[in-house]
Amino acid sequence: MIVRILGEGQLEVPESAADELNQLDAALESAVERSDEAAFQPALQALLARVREVGTPAKPDELKPSELIVPQADATMDEVRKLLADDGLIPG
């Protein structure tokens, strides 16, 4: 499956990694919901690290939409909230 890291591009990630990534993602989501700044950064970095570890860069001329999109590495909790909101951050 294709996973995008915002600001970095798309990665090809094996389906077998999906469960593990979803667990890491659940920790991130719970940190955002609890407004837990202390847990937020480590959770985001752990998710990003694992995606980079299991992923390989997708072909640059591929036009497929991503199945999952991970916020950028230096995202703040506030930015992630806005990303989750309809018509929040994404321009255009």
Next chain:
Amino acid sequence: MGVMKRVTMVFRAKANKALDRMEDPRETLDYSYQTQLELLQKVRRGVADVATSRKRVELQINQLQQSEGKLDRQARDSLGAGREDLAREALTRKAGIQSQLEDLQTQYASLQGEEEKLTAASQRLQAKVDAFRTRKETIKATYTAAEAQTRINEAFTGISEEMGDVGLAIQRAEDKTAQMRARAGAIDELMASGALEDMVSGPHDDIQAELDRMGAGQGVDRELERMKAEIAQGSAPRQIEGAQGASDAEPASTASAVEQGQAGDGE
């Protein structure tokens, strides 16, 4: 549902909304391609803007480093001439400049990072736009309007996601560049007003003026200081004999010899 899935859905919703607005799917292709070219221009302008800011900060860093070096020399010269008060003043000013420098160097690194990210984003977008153009021509030539629809949808959603991502990267870079401009402007103003300039150069440079005055009027005093230092060193370990020997033959470097003599004394 997870952050990743939710972010993906927001991107998809954006693309779908744009698709819904298009009546003729083939028209969608041309219109979208135009938008892509515009975004490509925008991201390239973004790279140029960040580079301009980075160069400005670089220039300021160079200026402040020169000031720092000059104040350091003045502090040494002052100490060499036995004027600890002047040396202290020079070092205080140097510390002020150093904190400005540290701040600017952090900003510089951040701008450099933004520039690299945007350059990479522009290359990724370029690859997708090229792919889209090829796909667009194939779809227009090969398929009927009805058949084209599904093929267009995927390509459009894919490129739309890339465009959204690049658009976000441009926004982040613009924010950082705007902050940087404000800071760089403040430092330029400081320099123009003389507040920074005063410290280190030109006719307002009081430390240098004092050093020059002493250099012209107190040659005898300094000679005496040097001799005292030499005598005092007779009882201390003579580690810098060579340097002192050279300075004896060369009166112009008396000041630095005194400075070395005193530095030796202090240890």
